[in-house]
Amino acid sequence: MLDIQNLHAGVDDKNILKGISLKVNAGEIHAIMGPNGAGKSTFASILAGKEEFQVTQGTMMFEGEDLSELSPEERAHKGVFLSFQYPVEIPGVTVTNFIKTAINQTRKAQGLEDMPAGEMLKQIKQVSEMLDIDRKFLSRSLNEGFSGGEKKRNEIFQMAMLAPKLAILDETDSGLDIDALRIVASGVNKLRSDQNAVIVITHYQRLLDHIVPDFVHVLMDGKIVKSGTKELAYELEEKGYDWIKEALK
Amino acid sequence: MELKEKFISSFLAVDDYLNEGSLVHDIRSEAIKNFEATGFPTKKSEAWKYTSLKALLRDDLSIFPKQEATVEFRDVRKYFLHDLDTYKIVFVDGQYSAFLSTTTHEGMDVCLLSSALTKDKYKAVIENYFNQVAPQHGLNALNTAFAKEGAYIYIPKHKEVDKPIEILYFYTGAESALMLQPRNLIVVEENAQVQIIERHQSLSEHAVLTNAVTEIFVNQRAQVDYYKIQNDQAQASLIDSTYVKQERDSVCSVHTFSFGGQLTRNNLNFYQHGEHAMSIMKGITLIEGKQHVDHNTLVHHIAPNCESHQDYKGVYDDRSTGVFNGKIFVEKEAQKLNAFQQNNNILISDKATINSKPQLEIFADDVKCSHGCTIGQLDEDALFYMRARGINEKEARGLLMYAFANNVLESVKIPELKKRINRIIALKMGVKIGFDL
Numbered sequence: 261m262l263d264i265q266n267l268h269a270g271v272d273d274k275n276i277l278k279g280i281s282l283k284v285n286a287g288e289i290h291a292i293m294g295p296n297g298a299g300k301s302t303f304a305s306i307l308a309g310k311e312e313f314q315v316t317q318g319t320m321m322f323e324g325e326d327l328s329e330l331s332p333e334e335r336a337h338k339g340v341f342l343s344f345q346y347p348v349e350i351p352g353v354t355v356t357n358f359i360k361t362a363i364n365q366t367r368k369a370q371g372l373e374d375m376p377a378g379e380m381l382k383q384i385k386q387v388s389e390m391l392d393i394d395r396k397f398l399s400r401s402l403n404e405g406f407s408g409g410e411k412k413r414n415e416i417f418q419m420a421m422l423a424p425k426l427a428i429l430d431e432t433d434s435g436l437d438i439d440a441l442r443i444v445a446s447g448v449n450k451l452r453s454d455q456n457a458v459i460v461i462t463h464y465q466r467l468l469d470h471i472v473p474d475f476v477h478v479l480m481d482g483k484i485v486k487s488g489t490k491e492l493a494y495e496l497e498e499k500g501y502d503w504i505k506e507a508l509k
Numbered sequence: 510m511e512l513k514e515k516f517i518s519s520f521l522a523v524d525d526y527l528n529e530g531s532l533v534h535d536i537r538s539e540a541i542k543n544f545e546a547t548g549f550p551t552k553k554s555e556a557w558k559y560t561s562l563k564a565l566l567r568d569d570l571s572i573f574p575k576q577e578a579t580v581e582f583r584d585v586r587k588y589f590l591h592d593l594d595t596y597k598i599v600f601v602d603g604q605y606s607a608f609l610s611t612t613t614h615e616g617m618d619v620c621l622l623s624s625a626l627t628k629d630k631y632k633a634v635i636e637n638y639f640n641q642v643a644p645q646h647g648l649n650a651l652n653t654a655f656a657k658e659g660a661y662i663y664i665p666k667h668k669e670v671d672k673p674i675e676i677l678y679f680y681t682g683a684e685s686a687l688m689l690q691p692r693n694l695i696v697v698e699e700n701a702q703v704q705i706i707e708r709h710q711s712l713s714e715h716a717v718l719t720n721a722v723t724e725i726f727v728n729q730r731a732q733v734d735y736y737k738i739q740n741d742q743a744q745a746s747l748i749d750s751t752y753v754k755q756e757r758d759s760v761c762s763v764h765t766f767s768f769g770g771q772l773t774r775n776n777l778n779f780y781q782h783g784e785h786a787m788s789i790m791k792g793i794t795l796i797e798g799k800q801h802v803d804h805n806t807l808v809h810h811i812a813p814n815c816e817s818h819q820d821y822k823g824v825y826d827d828r829s830t831g832v833f834n835g836k837i838f839v840e841k842e843a844q845k846l847n848a849f850q851q852n853n854n855i856l857i858s859d860k861a862t863i864n865s866k867p868q869l870e871i872f873a874d875d876v877k878c879s880h881g882c883t884i885g886q887l888d889e890d891a892l893f894y895m896r897a898r899g900i901n902e903k904e905a906r907g908l909l910m911y912a913f914a915n916n917v918l919e920s921v922k923i924p925e926l927k928k929r930i931n932r933i934i935a936l937k938m939g940v941k942i943g944f945d946l
């Protein structure tokens with residue numbers, strides 16, 4: 261599904277990603293861990309199409325298409341979804357109106373008619389119940405004044421509504437309380453199938469108890485320096501990153 | 510001949526025409542003298558520093574339309590709130606159009622200023638109110654001297670007007686260039702309520718300069734909601750001078766939607782004479798090309814325990830220019846005041862400019878005054894966020910601008926009008942706003 265080869269990218273003169281290669285197949289869950297400032301969010305943003313970063317080398321193929329040829333919205337239309345580490349506040353646009361617009365624009369790009377209002381309402385109701393989101397919440401301005409946890413839950417709400425092929429969750433667990441973490445994780449699990457894939461960026465092994473990864477990668481200083489299975493996450497939780505740094509020397 | 514001289518010399522010639530049986534002959538004679546002394550404003554005066562009328566005050570502007578023009582309802586239907594029943598006072602090239610209007614004298618007066626100025630039964634109101642709040646110099650004096658027509662609205666005590674009143678000025682372009690002097694007088698007596706929508710609309714590509722003066726008297730506990738739709742042709746310019754005198758416990762709101770026209774200058778002035786008066790001034794400016802919109806507001810707080818709220822939003826594209834000059838003047842007696850002023854702007858193009866200047870003059874010591882001004886670009890992070898969710902860039906920009914201006918629309922009390930303004934905004938931004946308005 262996703263095939264990244266030797267990706268180098270940065271902003272202005274600063275190199276942030278220094279040769280990332282990663283293959284994600286449909287049905288897989290990949291976890292990316294790594295110290296602060298390693299380039300995890302940069303990687304996620306580049307996959308979603310943030311124009312601020314320049315790709316200087318390498319390729320990003322998604323379902324046989326070169327992602328770098330596509331605008332952020334085109335990537336979304338093809339099924340790439342990024343749950344932001346820091347979701348943006350958009351005053352004046354309610355959660356409901358935002359998601360309606362996002363869904364109908366995606367449908368339009370796919371040559372479909374707008375989703376009938378009744379169907380839309382039904383889905384909104386189902387998903388918000390699944391994620392234990394209060395209805396009142398949906399008529400508030402998007403992310404405006406939301407608590408950290410509410411913002412993250414709202415990202416997963418949107419993900420569930422958009423049902424992407426590739427979901428990239430950038431620290432979706434930070435800021436969630438223990439119950440919320442469980443609810444959000446079970447939401448993600450419900451959406452899983454052998455047709456879609458998930459990349460989970462996290463600092464904590466705890467999330468991976470709920471969303472169990474097939475692979476764990478360590479991203480350090482713009483490179484994937486170690487890959488393994490879910491046991492690697494336990495090891496990192498226990499020992500931190502220094503031993504990897506040492507081993508690299 | 511220079512335009513100023515042309516007006517002064519025409520005054521005598523048209524004196525008879527204007528003043529046939531008029532109650533205000535003396536006021537007009539006084540006004541022309543004032544105009545002669547003060548003339549047109551120039552950039553030398555502080556209040557006109559960023560707005561020049563020079564190019565508009567062409568010597569070939571006609572002072573009166575030479576021929577009577579008519580328009581068909583079907584050609585102008587779209588300028589009315591046609592999905593709503595309203596009273597209508599309509600003028601075509603400065604002349605009253607009985608055919609397009611729906612006036613009334615039942616329990617109130619919604620009619621023509623020309624008849625109010627000549628008929629005895631209006632004498633008391635005219636003497637008490639006409640020309641009592643608009644200061645008499647420059648453009649106002651010119652308007653007073655030459656104004657022949659306009660809306661006259663008198664709402665007696667405790668009357669809650671059943672439907673909005675639309676005041677429409679059409680300009681047909683029969684003349685190649687014309688200056689119009691519309692004059693509105695609105696008196697709302699104790700505890701009465703009314704909603705008014707005003708619009709100036711050119712129907713051709715000929716130049717027109719409208720110098721409109723409106724006086725609004727909001728007596729005790731009365732409530733007035735006034736909406737100005739400024740979405741005119743690119744060759745049309747408007748100087749709108751509105752003066753509101755408020756008595757105790759009254760509420761008056763003025764919303765100004767500036768989307769069109771070549772040059773638009775809004776002089777909006779509130780005078781709070783009674784305690785617990787509330788003044789609300791809101792505006793959305795959305796311009797492009799070489800358009801220019803200047804908001805010059807004044808709230809003069811004279812009585813204690815009053816409030817004023819100003820919230821102006823602007824979105825400027827291309828080489829358009831905006832001005833916001835908001836003055837809050839607080840007299841020593843106006844204690845326990847709450848005055849709020851906000852002006853937020855987005856410059857879409859780096860060639861667009863906005864000059865925003867709050868001016869606070871406070872002589873009372875127990876007051877709450879706040880003001881804020883922002884000038885920025887569209888939030889790139891928000892744009893990326895929306896695009897990453899599948900919303901096209903153009904729609905995303907439209908949605909962000911819409912959201913930016915949205916809270917100004919929230920206080921519009923006429924749902925049909927709100928929808929209309931929404932539609933204009935969406936059209937201007939070239940987006941189909943994908944949600945219920």
Ligand SMILES: Nc1ncnc2c1ncn2[C@@H]1O[C@H](COP(=O)(O)OP(=O)(O)OP(=O)(O)O)[C@@H](O)[C@H]1O
Nearest residue numbers: 271274276294295296297298299300301302303312
């Ligand atoms: N726009 C930018 N301009 C300059 N430097 C940037 C920019 N964006 C990111 N960086 C830098 O790139 C590096 C990687 O940042 P990134 O946000 O990808 O880290 P991260 O791995 O997600 O960290 P964290 O775990 O703290 O979220 C950091 O040193 C950061 O300061």
Ligand SMILES: [Mg+2]
Nearest residue numbers: 300301302345
């Ligand atoms: Mg990060």
